[in-house]
Amino acid sequence: QPLYYISYAVSAIPALELYVQLVESPNEAMDTYLRVAGMSDEEYYLTDALRETAARTDALLDRFLAYPPDSRAARLYEACRYSSLDGGKRIRPFVAAAFADAFGAALPDGFAAAVELIHCASLIHDDLPAMDNDDFRRGKPSNHKKFGEPTAILAGDALLIKAFGLLAEADADAEKRVRAAARLSFYAGADGMCGGQQIDLDHTGRAADGDILREQDEKKTGALLAAAAELGTIAGGGTPEQERAAARYGFALGMAFQMVDDLLDLRGSAAAVGKTVGKDASGGKATYPALYGVGETERLAAAYSAQAKEALGAFGEGAVRALLYELTDFLLTRDR
Numbered sequence: 119q120p121l122y123y124i125s126y127a128v129s130a131i132p133a134l135e136l137y138v139q140l141v142e143s144p145n146e147a148m149d150t151y152l153r154v155a156g157m158s159d160e161e162y163y164l165t166d167a168l169r170e171t172a173a174r175t176d177a178l179l180d181r182f183l184a185y186p187p188d189s190r191a192a193r194l195y196e197a198c199r200y201s202s203l204d205g206g207k208r209i210r211p212f213v214a215a216a217f218a219d220a221f222g223a224a225l226p227d228g229f230a231a232a233v234e235l236i237h238c239a240s241l242i243h244d245d246l247p248a249m250d251n252d253d254f255r256r257g258k259p260s261n262h263k264k265f266g267e268p269t270a271i272l273a274g275d276a277l278l279i280k281a282f283g284l285l286a287e288a289d290a291d292a293e294k295r296v297r298a299a300a301r302l303s304f305y306a307g308a309d310g311m312c313g314g315q316q317i318d319l320d321h322t323g324r325a326a327d328g329d330i331l332r333e334q335d336e337k338k339t340g341a342l343l344a345a346a347a348e349l350g351t352i353a354g355g356g357t358p359e360q361e362r363a364a365a366r367y368g369f370a371l372g373m374a375f376q377m378v379d380d381l382l383d384l385r386g387s388a389a390a391v392g393k394t395v396g397k398d399a400s401g402g403k404a405t406y407p408a409l410y411g412v413g414e415t416e417r418l419a420a421a422y423s424a425q426a427k428e429a430l431g432a433f434g435e436g437a438v439r440a441l442l443y444e445l446t447d448f449l450l451t452r453d454r
């Protein structure tokens with residue numbers, strides 16, 4: 119009986135939000151209506167939670183990347199801010215916070231910011247002419263297009279270094295901070311994301327091989343999602359077994375995510391995706407749709423999503439797990 123009332127009250131909240139906005143601000147009410155229309159309750163809560171995380175992450179990064187107004191290195195600070203405060207989906211802080219939440223713990227600000235800053239640094243370097251050579255990111259000129267290559271390289275370096283400083287100073291027990299730094303270093307470095315990028319560089323233009331492609335993407339994309347999930351679990355005080363399950367979630371989510379990325383590159387619109395589309399084929403990149411076909415790629419992405427959900431079994435049932443389930447589905451059907 120109480121569950122029935124709770125679910126009834128919960129499903130009424132979108133309508134309530136709309137009503138309050140209608141009274142206070144009719145224009146915003148129209149936006150809310152368009153956002154909410156056609157969504158299930160679960161989707162509504164996920165979208166809301168993602169918006170909240172994005173706003174919180176923006177505020178954190180704004181604070182952590184503040185600089186003295188008279189700094190002679192203002193151009194570098196601005197380049198750092200340009201690629202960090204610019205509308206990313208903030209999936210990694212969201213995942214980290216959700217895993218901490220599964221233990222009823224709050225994710226320390228420094229943990230949330232660290233994982234997102236490494237991601238932002240990697241995007242700056244990924245867009246450089248020596249790497250993917252992309253002129254657009256998150257719907258605007260990429261960092262080197264705006265600030266020039268030398269400053270873009272430095273901005274990536276500075277954000278990467280800042281991330282570990284934030285972990286060291288985070289509001290958590292020393293043991294958790296040290297473990298978080300060690301794990302993030304493992305997942306971001308040659309064993310993880312950077313290693314994945316190296317495999318990508320070495321195999322661009324060559325015949326596609328499914329095993330190589332999988333290792334590349336597990337490292338390039340999955341490793342940082344694994345780091346996010348694991349950092350959340352560390353913050354929450356999870357067991358080593360739960361840390362491993364969190365990593366499995368991240369890796370599987372990363373694979374599904376990358377397959378969707380390839381599909382978006384193939385058929386997405388640049389306006390929605392926020393970067394150049396159709397680049398994989400023209401750049402000689404091995405992709406899942408090229409290797410397996412669109413239908414099989416969709417099937418594989420769904421299978422990885424299911425694998426990610428399975429890993430969540432190591433965490434107690436409840437609202438947070440439901441949210442991570444929903445996120446997994448959402449990423450499978452995203453359009454940007």
Ligand code: GRG
Pocket residue numbers: 205206207208209236237239240241243244249256274275278306311312315338339375376379454
């Ligand atoms: C400087 C730490 C550092 C690394 C350099 C360049 C490089 C090594 C790694 C590149 C890794 C990379 C760009 C992987 C792709 C990951 C990916 C799918 C990015 C898109 O993530 P979204 O969709 O982006 O979450 P938003 O913009 O929403 O944040």
